[in-house]
Amino acid sequence: MRFSPAQLHIPDGFLTLFVSAIFWLLTVLFVNQAIRQTNKKLGEKQVPLMGIMAAFIFAAQMINFPVAGGTSGHFLGGALAAIVLGPWAGILVMTAVIAIQGLLFQDGGLLVMGANIFNMGIITAIIGFGLYRSVLNQNTKVRLGVAGFAAWLSTMASALLAALQLWISGTSQLQIVLPAMLGVHVLIGIGEAVITVAALSLIERTRPDLAKPEKIAEQGGYGWIIGGVLFSVFAVLLSPFASQNPDGLESVAENLGFLSAGVSAPYQLLSDYSLPFLGSTPLSTIAAGIIGVVVTFALVFLISRSLKKTDPTSKDH
Amino acid sequence: MHANLFDRFIEKESIIHRLDPRVKVITLVGFILSNALLPDGAWLAFIVGWIFLLFANDLSKLGLSYTFRRSIIALPFALAAVSAIFSPMGNPLATWHFGMFTLTPTDLGVLRFTSILIRSWLSVQMGILLVATTPFPDLIHALEHLHFPKSLSTIIAFLYRYLFVLTDETFRLLRARDARSAGLEGTKAGGALFWRMRVAGNMAGQLFVRSYDRSDRIYSAMLSRGYTGNIRTLNPHTMKQSDWAISSTIAVFLIVTQMIGWIR
Numbered sequence: 263m264r265f266s267p268a269q270l271h272i273p274d275g276f277l278t279l280f281v282s283a284i285f286w287l288l289t290v291l292f293v294n295q296a297i298r299q300t301n302k303k304l305g306e307k308q309v310p311l312m313g314i315m316a317a318f319i320f321a322a323q324m325i326n327f328p329v330a331g332g333t334s335g336h337f338l339g340g341a342l343a344a345i346v347l348g349p350w351a352g353i354l355v356m357t358a359v360i361a362i363q364g365l366l367f368q369d370g371g372l373l374v375m376g377a378n379i380f381n382m383g384i385i386t387a388i389i390g391f392g393l394y395r396s397v398l399n400q401n402t403k404v405r406l407g408v409a410g411f412a413a414w415l416s417t418m419a420s421a422l423l424a425a426l427q428l429w430i431s432g433t434s435q436l437q438i439v440l441p442a443m444l445g446v447h448v449l450i451g452i453g454e455a456v457i458t459v460a461a462l463s464l465i466e467r468t469r470p471d472l473a474k475p476e477k478i479a480e481q482g483g484y485g486w487i488i489g490g491v492l493f494s495v496f497a498v499l500l501s502p503f504a505s506q507n508p509d510g511l512e513s514v515a516e517n518l519g520f521l522s523a524g525v526s527a528p529y530q531l532l533s534d535y536s537l538p539f540l541g542s543t544p545l546s547t548i549a550a551g552i553i554g555v556v557v558t559f560a561l562v563f564l565i566s567r568s569l570k571k572t573d574p575t576s577k578d579h
Numbered sequence: 580m581h582a583n584l585f586d587r588f589i590e591k592e593s594i595i596h597r598l599d600p601r602v603k604v605i606t607l608v609g610f611i612l613s614n615a616l617l618p619d620g621a622w623l624a625f626i627v628g629w630i631f632l633l634f635a636n637d638l639s640k641l642g643l644s645y646t647f648r649r650s651i652i653a654l655p656f657a658l659a660a661v662s663a664i665f666s667p668m669g670n671p672l673a674t675w676h677f678g679m680f681t682l683t684p685t686d687l688g689v690l691r692f693t694s695i696l697i698r699s700w701l702s703v704q705m706g707i708l709l710v711a712t713t714p715f716p717d718l719i720h721a722l723e724h725l726h727f728p729k730s731l732s733t734i735i736a737f738l739y740r741y742l743f744v745l746t747d748e749t750f751r752l753l754r755a756r757d758a759r760s761a762g763l764e765g766t767k768a769g770g771a772l773f774w775r776m777r778v779a780g781n782m783a784g785q786l787f788v789r790s791y792d793r794s795d796r797i798y799s800a801m802l803s804r805g806y807t808g809n810i811r812t813l814n815p816h817t818m819k820q821s822d823w824a825i826s827s828t829i830a831v832f833l834i835v836t837q838m839i840g841w842i843r
Contacts, residue, residue: 273699273702273703274611274614274615274698274699274702274703274706275614275615275695275696275697275698275699275700275701275702276695276699278615279612279615279616282615293728293731294728297728297730297731300730301730306806306807307798308730308734309730309733309734309737310737310794310797310798310801311794311798312734312737313733313734313735313736313737313738313740313741313794314737314738314741314745314790314791314793314794314797315790315791315794316734316735316737316738317737317738317741317742317744317745317790318745318786318787318790318791320738320742320745320746321742321745321746321748321749321786321790322749322783322786322787324746324749324753325749325752325753325779325782325783325786326779327772327775327776327778327779337779337780337783339783342783342787346787354731354734355734357731358731358734358735358738359738361731361735362735362738362739362742364706365706365710365718365735366585366587366710366715366739367587368650368703368706368707368710371611371699371702371703371706372607372608372611372702372706373608373611373612373615373702432691433691433695452776453776453779456773456776456777456779456780457776457777457779457780457783458780459780460776460777460778460779460780460781460783460784461780461781461783461784461787462784463784464780464781464784464785464788465784465787465788468784468785468788469788469791472788472791
């Protein structure tokens, strides 16, 4: 058995205290509300249900599918949890999963856990549930299609958020981290979308009582639709803009006084990198991004190879 | 599957093992916070932190290099996350290959990169030490005593309890898939990538249905035994005098570390 490297679990030390604190604050607000809401709906029943659903997400993340060259993709689950359990329960379940991954397996840090929960549990619930809720009255095809898109987009939004957090923390240069993160997660998101759709349609076919539209509609109303659509539009518009024109985003952030608050040390890994024949056009940024993706893949590949060798328990799977 | 596969606790008789779990949790958070507060390039303070870690390792009787060895397993995850960020670090080599990149790593960049890695590495090791010396249920109780939301901590306790069960269920599903995906040596078994993803999705759906039904069963079983929403424990968890002494020593130590890091 082996755990695939999860690029989205930010470890301690990679985000500044400022960024960590802001995302802890946001996360605490959401999780607090989630506890209240599920408590109201489920009472003491919430504990076993949420606990086992969290264990389900954890276990489902082990269902892997071979991709290529010894790497394998796996499932993140945030969107599916929010769709079938409702957004508040989904947030609670993902919080528990991320908490145990950080506490027990050191997969993701503690000080940065607020950011990790926000990226992988809250934004995924908002986009996943919000978009799905908006097409709840449509036929199955539309609903499943939107569920897939929502799962893909929620993965992209997680990657986008993580990249932005790393950048504001001064851990990485936006021109590199953003295209690399998004590039990798375009593919991971496709896996997420297919798995979410297949899982959802299987649940609908075998246990229609669990995923009835009326039941899902009870879990959250128009607020979620608005939130989901807003965040989706934001993610869809920001990603290409930011990947192609990171300087634009940087100047916006500077005008807002955002960067000076976050970046504690002057960092400049590369004074400037450029492709001489392309100059500083968006093309050269994209090219650099692609190279970043290739390097990332190579690294992840090498790491998973080396882990396979050193981990004797990996033989049986 | 053996339930111990996920358990990170290693039973030993030591001061660290006996320490109140609350003290250990606060120490961990304080240590990580202290690392985060240290400025870049505070090498002396980093070394002091590392010595503290080694000392704790030694006291725990797990061996000086225990957390170091475990952190080697954990660090590639960190590196996988960093790789996107620091991929240019390796690129001077690639410059000679492609001949189209001009890369200039600066001393400040290297300083920042090293400081981030050290902070992360120290923090991860302290986390490893905590879970190696504290049974996970005690850790959950410590969180409860520290006013962590009760329902969330109970959910985490449940998650921990059923992790093994549902992982076993997952392995059954995976074994069944393997058993039905026979292929000749050298030929590719199974369908295209899309098909494989869909199968994984169906398996996830199946697992969901099984888990959901199981949670219903567990809930009625708990009700039948008089469950009221509280999980009771026999463990008293009272702070002893030695716990107070040790925690104040650690607090003083962390303050000194900060002073070493900032006053130069």
